[in-house]
Amino acid sequence: MIGFIMASLLSDVALADVVVGPAMPSQTSTSTVTPFRQLIPVGLSVSYEDAQREEAEIAQQAELGNVLHTVLVTEYMPAPTPAPVSAPTMERGNKVDIEASSADEFACSAEAMQVELTCQSWKDVDSAIKHGTTTAIVPIGGTEQSGPYIAVGKHNIRVQRLADEIAMRLGHTFVAPVLPYVPEGATQPRSSHMRFAGTLSISPAVFGGVVEGIAESLRVQGFETIVLLGDHGGYQAQLAELTEHLNQRWQNEGKARVLYVGQYYDVVVERYEAYLRNKGYGSALGKHADLSDTSLMLAVDPSLVRQSLLGQGGKPDSADGIYGGDPRQATAALGRVGTAMQVQAAVEVISSFNRRHP
Numbered sequence: 001m002i003g004f005i006m007a008s009l010l011s012d013v014a015l016a017d018v019v020v021g022p023a024m025p026s027q028t029s030t031s032t033v034t035p036f037r038q039l040i041p042v043g044l045s046v047s048y049e050d051a052q053r054e055e056a057e058i059a060q061q062a063e064l065g066n067v068l069h070t071v072l073v074t075e076y077m078p079a080p081t082p083a084p085v086s087a088p089t090m091e092r093g094n095k096v097d098i099e100a101s102s103a104d105e106f107a108c109s110a111e112a113m114q115v116e117l118t119c120q121s122w123k124d125v126d127s128a129i130k131h132g133t134t135t136a137i138v139p140i141g142g143t144e145q146s147g148p149y150i151a152v153g154k155h156n157i158r159v160q161r162l163a164d165e166i167a168m169r170l171g172h173t174f175v176a177p178v179l180p181y182v183p184e185g186a187t188q189p190r191s192s193h194m195r196f197a198g199t200l201s202i203s204p205a206v207f208g209g210v211v212e213g214i215a216e217s218l219r220v221q222g223f224e225t226i227v228l229l230g231d232h233g234g235y236q237a238q239l240a241e242l243t244e245h246l247n248q249r250w251q252n253e254g255k256a257r258v259l260y261v262g263q264y265y266d267v268v269v270e271r272y273e274a275y276l277r278n279k280g281y282g283s284a285l286g287k288h289a290d291l292s293d294t295s296l297m298l299a300v301d302p303s304l305v306r307q308s309l310l311g312q313g314g315k316p317d318s319a320d321g322i323y324g325g326d327p328r329q330a331t332a333a334l335g336r337v338g339t340a341m342q343v344q345a346a347v348e349v350i351s352s353f354n355r356r357h358p
Contacts, residue, residue, distance in 0.1 A: 115167040117174045125221070128174070134224040135173040135354065138214055139163040140239070142182040142232040145196035147289035147322040150297055151304040152198040156180045158300045159231035162264075162339060166229075166346045173350075174223075176214060182235050183207050196321050204238060211242055219256040225354055228260045229346065236265055259353050263345040268292065272338040279334075286324025292338065294327035299335030 108119035117125065117136070141156035156178050167173040184201035185192025193199040202210075215226050228239045243260035250256055273285055273292060284291035297305050310330065316322045 111164055111168065115164050115173060115175050117176050120174070125174070128172075129222040133172040133174060134222065135167075135170065135227065135350065136218045136223040136225070137163045137167055137173060137175045137227040137229050138179065138211070138218075139175060140179045140182065140211070140228065140230040140232070140235070142184060142234070143180050143198070143200040144184050144193040144232070145199050145321045146293065146297075147316060147320050147327065149306045149310055149316075149327055150289060150294060153180070154293075154297055154304060155231040157304060158297060159229060161300050162231075162342055162346075163229055165343050166350070169343065169347045170350055176218070179210065179214070181207070181210075182232060183238075184234070193321075204235075207235065208238060208242055211239070212246065215242075215246055215258055219250065219253070224255045224257065225350070225357065226256065226258045227346075227350055228258060229264055231265070233265060233269075236262060255357070257353075257357060259350065261346050261349050263349050264342050267341045267345045268296070268338055272341050275337060275341075276334065281329065281334075284326040284329055286322065286326075288323040289321060289327060290323075290325025291327050291330045291334075292325070294330035295332070295335035296338050297335065298330055298332040299339050302332060305330075 108116065113119050120128070139159040139162075141153075141159045143152050143156065144154075145152055146154050160175075160178050163175045163178075167175050181200055181202045183204045184199050185194035187194055187201065194201050211228065215228075218226050228243060230236055230239050239260050240262065243258045246258045250258075276282070276285060276292060281291055294305060294310075298307075310328050315326050315328070
């Protein structure tokens with residue numbers, strides 16, 4: 001390659017006349033050639049034509065040096081490393097590289113590493129059971145519409161966060177993965193929450209079978225207190241029935257028992273709503289996606305609430321997926337009162353049960 005270029009460039013210049021200096025100009029620098037007439041010694045007589053010819057030859061030699069340098073760099077030197085590109089901003093609809101830059105972005109946070117079954121290896125779980133971690137919480141959520149202001153994963157995110165907090169308070173407790181699929185209405189014809197996009201529903205029979213399978217899996221591993229913790233009102237009665245059924249079936253199967261913690265849900269529709277009424281929010285309370293529901297979500301994870309839309313437009317109704325009440329005055333501060341009640345109620349019930357069943 002180099003030989004070919006040299007031969008082409010030197011067709012009019014004798015090789016003997018090429019002088020390559022000790023240092024060639026860099027590829028990016030601008031080379032300057034000193035005019036030959038400035039190099040003529042004082043007293044030396046040279047014709048103007050000779051000086052012109054010599055100056056042209058020097059310029060041609062310098063140009064050859066630049067070409068040779070370019071070829072050497074292109075052919076034999078490694079390509080420069082590209083400058084780092086900053087990660088794109090996470091926006092809805094954009095595709096981004098999955099690269100966590102901080103501990104907060106990992107699936108298993110420091111708190112989750114302590115209590116969530118998802119974050120343990122089988123060896124971790126086995127060792128923990130042998131050392132006294134024999135309580136397991138089964139958090140049950142649901143994927144359903146909650147009006148135009150709350151994301152459909154409301155119950156799943158809420159019960160996960162609160163179950164983790166309950167487990168931290170109890171100690172020696174694991175939290176199983178959230179069950180996000182629950183009965184939400186029929187599909188043909190569409191009924192209840194299934195009338196709205198985003199809702200996912202399974203039959204009560206399938207739901208019961210899945211809960212039984214989870215509980216049985218935990219029992220055979222050595223867990224003794226298996227807690228059913230439901231965030232949705234629609235299956236509370238079925239959880240109570242499943243608890244009675246499993247405990248009867250397990251009577252002669254060792255120490256394992258199922259504990260249905262209905263107080264976790266009941267405290268919201270009783271004590272928490274009473275608190276909100278006393279604060280003057282009685283007219284904003286309804287049965288679904290109201291001020292109470294929205295405030296609880298704001299307290300746990302405000303990213304699931306379309307806060308910019310809450311104050312726009314008129315009062316929403318059942319056509320919007322909101323059954324009574326008005327969510328527009330919801331705040332995280334109000335919600336924190338309710339979540340504290342839920343956590344405290346669950347901790348008291350589970351602690352009392354474990355004391356009575358050592």
